[in-house]
Amino acid sequence: MGRLFAVEIIYRGIFQKTLAKNISRGIVLAAHQEGKPGISFGRYGDSPERNGIPAKSFAIVATDELTLEEGMAKYEPKEVDISISVDDTLCKGVESWAWYGLQPANRLLKPNGTMIVTSAQRQEVLIDMLHRKQHPYQLAIIKGTPSFSGLWVYKDDHTDVRILGAIAKLLPDLFSLSSIQQAIRDEWNNELKVTSAQRAYERAETVTVQPSQGNPETPFSFEMPKWWEMREGVTIPAIPVGKPMEGGKGYVPERNPYFKKYTTRTMRPVIDFDKCVKCTLCWIQCPDSCFDVTPDGLYDANMESCCGCGVCEAVCPAKECVTMVREDAFEDNASQWEMWRKDKPAYTTWLGNKIKSKDHVVRSHGFRFRGQYEEEVTKELEQGGVEIIAGIPGENAKSKQR
Numbered sequence: 001m002g003r004l005f006a007v008e009i010i011y012r013g014i015f016q017k018t019l020a021k022n023i024s025r026g027i028v029l030a031a032h033q034e035g036k037p038g039i040s041f042g043r044y045g046d047s048p049e050r051n052g053i054p055a056k057s058f059a060i061v062a063t064d065e066l067t068l069e070e071g072m073a074k075y076e077p078k079e080v081d082i083s084i085s086v087d088d089t090l091c092k093g094v095e096s097w098a099w100y101g102l103q104p105a106n107r108l109l110k111p112n113g114t115m116i117v118t119s120a121q122r123q124e125v126l127i128d129m130l131h132r133k134q135h136p137y138q139l140a141i142i143k144g145t146p147s148f149s150g151l152w153v154y155k156d157d158h159t160d161v162r163i164l165g166a167i168a169k170l171l172p173d174l175f176s177l178s179s180i181q182q183a184i185r186d187e188w189n190n191e192l193k194v195t196s197a198q199r200a201y202e203r204a205e206t207v208t209v210q211p212s213q214g215n216p217e218t219p220f221s222f223e224m225p226k227w228w229e230m231r232e233g234v235t236i237p238a239i240p241v242g243k244p245m246e247g248g249k250g251y252v253p254e255r256n257p258y259f260k261k262y263t264t265r266t267m268r269p270v271i272d273f274d275k276c277v278k279c280t281l282c283w284i285q286c287p288d289s290c291f292d293v294t295p296d297g298l299y300d301a302n303m304e305s306c307c308g309c310g311v312c313e314a315v316c317p318a319k320e321c322v323t324m325v326r327e328d329a330f331e332d333n334a335s336q337w338e339m340w341r342k343d344k345p346a347y348t349t350w351l352g353n354k355i356k357s358k359d360h361v362v363r364s365h366g367f368r369f370r371g372q373y374e375e376e377v378t379k380e381l382e383q384g385g386v387e388i389i390a391g392i393p394g395e396n397a398k399s400k401q402r
């Protein structure tokens with residue numbers, strides 16, 4: 001029996017679809033250079049794939065045809081040699097329509113397997129976000145800003161080949177540097193991409209993550225209905241009417257108890273309640289009915305249902321009242337209003353630390369104007385290009401310029 005290799009790429013639906021495809025395809029093409037058969041396939045985590053919702057692609061490679069056939073007989077790999085998260089906020093865990101509850105990003109990793117993450121963050125920040133595993137594993141960071149584009153546009157910032165070059169170093173039995181370089185030449189005919197793969201190969205290094213390190217939380221899960229509990233016919237209950245928050249005041253809308261959506265988010269709104277003029281616009285415009293109306297007439301975004309679209313920041317008329325902040329700056333989904341109500345000076349300090357840090361608030365939301373991606377890849381390709389944040393709608397966009 002030969003050896004089977006499995007690699008998964010966890011990506012954000014639509015925004016990183018082409019990126020994930022390039023990586024899984026590149027793996028198989030490089031392995032082909034060495035006579036190893038393999039296949040790459042996309043697997044919608046969500047159906048149909050949606051903006052930002054975590055999804056997966058896989059590459060399966062074997063040392064011979066028979067072993068590959070055996071590997072392909074499974075719907076998807078049960079364990080992988082390498083798991084790649086092409087956005088660092090995916091390290092918090094992933095939820096989609098096809099998985100039930102929250103899956104740790106490193107869940108399928110074999111003992112001592114390698115987690116590759118594209119991130120500008122320090123390794124400690126990523127380790128704290130990743131769920132604990134029972135066995136040690138390796139963590140490698142591809143330094144740079146996570147690459148986001150769209151279904152019809154692709155930002156060729158070399159993230160794909162940088163990851164492929166790193167794989168050649170971290171799992172040389174899968175393919176060598178020269179094989180991936182040849183595959184890049186055949187596929188893209190671009191010597192600059194070949195050089196980027198080589199640099200990533202030279203720089204790739206890992207740190208061992210021990211079972212005692214990482215996020216200790218038990219991932220969100222729920223009991224699946226038993227077949228004998230199912231009702232006759234196909235009926236989907238409507239979302240019930242919400243209820244008051246406390247003392248007959250305020251309003252909490254009902255929400256889907258199974259599909260939480262919060263792992264869709266790469267940024268979240270932080271609200272300065274002292275600046276809120278109670279105009280109701282965020283509450284009305286939020287596409288996910290995230291806002292609870294508090295008994296004192298303020299609006300508290302529920303962090304379990306917020307998908308991080310940024311609409312509330314864009315519509316809020318009060319200066320610096322709502323600011324979108326990078327998701328990796330937070331450790332939980334606690335209510336901001338509860339925090340503010342309990343200790344206002346402490347909340348003001350907490351809020352200031354989040355929204356005044358450029359590291360926290362600067363993040364590209366993707367394609368905004370024609371020519372943006374060409375501008376982004378003109379320099380710092382070894383970091384995956386530069387982020388352009390001009391054109392982000394919202395009151396606070398100006399203050400986010402680096």
Ligand code: SF4
Pocket residue numbers: 268269285286287288289290291301302305306307308309310311312313
């Ligand atoms: S970012 Fe704001 S508008 Fe968008 S889902 Fe979250 S709370 Fe709603």
Ligand code: SF4
Pocket residue numbers: 271275276277278279280281282283299312315316317318321322
């Ligand atoms: S849009 Fe801004 S000012 Fe208006 S209710 Fe929401 S947070 Fe308050």
